[in-house]
Amino acid sequence: MSAIETTYRDAIRQALLDAMEEDENVILIGEEVGLYGGAYGVTKGLIDLYSANRVIDAPISEAGIVGTAVGAAMTGLRPVAELMYVDFIGLVMDQLANQAAKSRYMFGGQIAVPMVLRTQGGTGRSAAAQHSQSLEAWMLHTPGLRLAMPATVNDAYHLLRDALRQPDPVVFIEHKGLYTMKGTLDPETPDAGWGTPVIRRDGKDLTIVTYSRMLHEAMRAADTMAEAGIDAEVIDLRCLNPLDEAAIFASVQRTGRAMIVTEAATAGSAASEIAARIGESCFDWLEEPVVRIGGEDIPIPVSPSLEKGSIPSAQLIAEAGLWLMRKETPAWA
Amino acid sequence: MTTNTAPLSRYRTMRRIRSFEERVGELFLRGESAGSMLHLSIGEEAVVGVTDAMQKGDTFTTHHRGHGVFLGRGADPARMMAEIGGKASGYCRGKGGSMHIASHALGHLGANAIVGGGIPHVVGAGLTYRNRGTRQVSVAFFGDGAMQQGILYEAMNMAALWKLPVLFVCLNNQYGMGTRVDRSAGRLAFGERAESFGLAAAHGDGTDVEQVHDVASQLVVGARDGRPGFLEIDSFRFYGHARMDKSPYRTPEEEEEGRKRDPVLKARERIIAEGLATEDEATEIDTDAAEEMDAALESAVTAAPPALDTMFEDVFAPGTPAPRPQRDRLRAILSEDAA
Numbered sequence: 162m163s164a165i166e167t168t169y170r171d172a173i174r175q176a177l178l179d180a181m182e183e184d185e186n187v188i189l190i191g192e193e194v195g196l197y198g199g200a201y202g203v204t205k206g207l208i209d210l211y212s213a214n215r216v217i218d219a220p221i222s223e224a225g226i227v228g229t230a231v232g233a234a235m236t237g238l239r240p241v242a243e244l245m246y247v248d249f250i251g252l253v254m255d256q257l258a259n260q261a262a263k264s265r266y267m268f269g270g271q272i273a274v275p276m277v278l279r280t281q282g283g284t285g286r287s288a289a290a291q292h293s294q295s296l297e298a299w300m301l302h303t304p305g306l307r308l309a310m311p312a313t314v315n316d317a318y319h320l321l322r323d324a325l326r327q328p329d330p331v332v333f334i335e336h337k338g339l340y341t342m343k344g345t346l347d348p349e350t351p352d353a354g355w356g357t358p359v360i361r362r363d364g365k366d367l368t369i370v371t372y373s374r375m376l377h378e379a380m381r382a383a384d385t386m387a388e389a390g391i392d393a394e395v396i397d398l399r400c401l402n403p404l405d406e407a408a409i410f411a412s413v414q415r416t417g418r419a420m421i422v423t424e425a426a427t428a429g430s431a432a433s434e435i436a437a438r439i440g441e442s443c444f445d446w447l448e449e450p451v452v453r454i455g456g457e458d459i460p461i462p463v464s465p466s467l468e469k470g471s472i473p474s475a476q477l478i479a480e481a482g483l484w485l486m487r488k489e490t491p492a493w494a
Numbered sequence: 495m496t497t498n499t500a501p502l503s504r505y506r507t508m509r510r511i512r513s514f515e516e517r518v519g520e521l522f523l524r525g526e527s528a529g530s531m532l533h534l535s536i537g538e539e540a541v542v543g544v545t546d547a548m549q550k551g552d553t554f555t556t557h558h559r560g561h562g563v564f565l566g567r568g569a570d571p572a573r574m575m576a577e578i579g580g581k582a583s584g585y586c587r588g589k590g591g592s593m594h595i596a597s598h599a600l601g602h603l604g605a606n607a608i609v610g611g612g613i614p615h616v617v618g619a620g621l622t623y624r625n626r627g628t629r630q631v632s633v634a635f636f637g638d639g640a641m642q643q644g645i646l647y648e649a650m651n652m653a654a655l656w657k658l659p660v661l662f663v664c665l666n667n668q669y670g671m672g673t674r675v676d677r678s679a680g681r682l683a684f685g686e687r688a689e690s691f692g693l694a695a696a697h698g699d700g701t702d703v704e705q706v707h708d709v710a711s712q713l714v715v716g717a718r719d720g721r722p723g724f725l726e727i728d729s730f731r732f733y734g735h736a737r738m739d740k741s742p743y744r745t746p747e748e749e750e751e752g753r754k755r756d757p758v759l760k761a762r763e764r765i766i767a768e769g770l771a772t773e774d775e776a777t778e779i780d781t782d783a784a785e786e787m788d789a790a791l792e793s794a795v796t797a798a799p800p801a802l803d804t805m806f807e808d809v810f811a812p813g814t815p816a817p818r819p820q821r822d823r824l825r826a827i828l829s830e831d832a833a
Contacts, residue, residue, distance in 0.1 A: 232618020
């Protein structure tokens with residue numbers, strides 16, 4: 162199949178469809194995944210192509226859904242459980258963190274849980290405090306879970322296909338603000354392998370480490386910085402576990418400056434973890450402090466202006482970058 | 495006319511469980527157990543009526559008090575005891591212990607120390623068997639404490655909704671840790687709760703393994719045909735919640751009365767009364783069990799602990815990136831040639 166122009170949403174759907182076609186053990190289970198077609202339309206029509214035994218509309222029982230997926234994975238199926246919003250993860254955290262993540266370990270390697278938990282997060286729809294969060298740090302803090310967060314159409318497809326080949330539980334967090342984004346899907350050619358970051362823009366002055374929707378803000382910020390003569394490198398992590406930190410360190414050791422850009426609340430975030438690792442391993446190369454640009458440490462407000470203002474923008478990223486380069490101090494500083 | 499020797503076999507298993515649990519207590523007293531989080535199932539041996547009603551290939555999950563269930567499904571007591579001692583030769587290589595013992599080969603999908611945490615896993619197993627048409631059954635064993643957990647009701651609803659080959663078994667030993675069941679449930683008719691979800695419900699007498707076996711057999715047959723069920727077995731937890739618990743929340747009189755409801759002694763009396771064994775033969779079963787469990791205990795005491803490096807194994811599958819040991823990370827950061 163040759164490359165096609167499609168959307169992030171349809172790339173995910175195509176990945177599910179191809180995986181289901183290839184392996185009859187792949188099942189989908191979640192709220193509204195069948196007849197409704199998914200709250201964001203990702204699984205539209207799949208119940209017609211496969212039976213209701215494989216595209217399973219579940220009651221509103223998030224912990225039960227994930228627990229069922231765990232048991233199905235333990236006994237040989239390849240479940241893709243859908244959690245409609247990552248914000249609901251509090252309801253499933255026992256099944257995810259104590260069951261899925263720890264079974265292989267607690268049971269001495271005897272019992273694997275090869276399941277994927279698909280969910281979506283992030284701001285952009287004025288969905289307020291319980292439907293807009295970026296909670297990847299909760300997964301990152303849980304040994305035993307893999308974590309992927311695609312930012313592009315091609316990654317939406319390939320990282321999900323990769324996730325479905327992993328022998329361990331994977332949390333796959335989509336971004337609600339990217340579903341309608343168009344891009345090129347080349348089913349034959351992933352941008353990189355599972356767990357390998359991709360440098361989306363080469364640069365020599367400053368390294369921006371990011372993932373998910375913030376990649377696009379970071380790329381716009383890099384354009385703005387370029388106009389001021391700053392050459393920013395942008396790294397898209399794609400997977401947060403496994404995380405190939407060597408790629409990050411190599412870039413920072415070239416540029417001597419690092420910013421980590423995420424949408425999540427900053428305290429205790431993935432950005433904090435990456436900043437700490439850079440600080441530990443690139444200390445001798447750093448010209449400036451490692452800087453985190455993240456969401457404000459507040460619940461997400463509903464008002465569009467407040468919502469937008471609570472997460473990093475291309476402008477904020479560019480301002481911080483120019484400041485870090487001692488080129489220009491922002492007006493608000 | 496053939497004699498039904500199954501009660502004899504069930505008595506043997508119950509006695510082995512009793513002997514095993516007594517030696518788990520001894521392992522602790524000798525300072526050889528991994529910790530004190532040891533939940534003995536003494537008094538609940540009638541669960542053998544359920545494990546005996548299951549077939550090869552059937553799977554199950556357990557919770558805190560699951561040693562007896564696992565032995566009933568064919569566990570090797572030496573490997574169990576080694577696991578409880580945190581030894582490399584244990585079922586889980588010394589990583590799970592009493593509360594997380596499992597055997598993929600024997601269908602034990604895992605013991606769980608989150609009350610109710612393992613219940614939905616049998617629903618998932620049931621989905622697998624339904625989709626594949628394998629006619630296996632998956633059974634969740636839990637205590638009366640889990641009757642108050644929301645996850646049980648999510649799981650019951652899904653099992654009923656999808657007509658899965660699943661059985662929920664509540665060992666009601668009257669206590670969730672130190673709280674008697676009538677202090678944690680507004681209404682004690684647990685079977686009615688299950689029936690209201692559309693499950694077939696039955697009641698087992700925890701002093702009568704044969705009665706438990708009769709009702710469990712019917713429920714297992716129904717589950718295999720897609721009619722999920724619920725069984726509550728009334729029993730009495732002879733000792734404290736865990737090994738350190740001296741049960742200050744109940745009176746010596748209550749314990750004395752409770753321990754009169756001894757399913758092992760009752761089964762023993764029965765096999766003699768029914769002529770399945772003489773007193774001497776029953777004593778021989780008891781002696782054999784004691785010797786077997788003595789040997790399991792001693793082998794666990796002398797078994798080697800796991801090598802330190804194995805702590806990084808089994809977080810993820812072999813051949814995939816493993817967690818980085820702290821010392822490697824520090825070496826990379828701090829050694830002179832790192833920069």
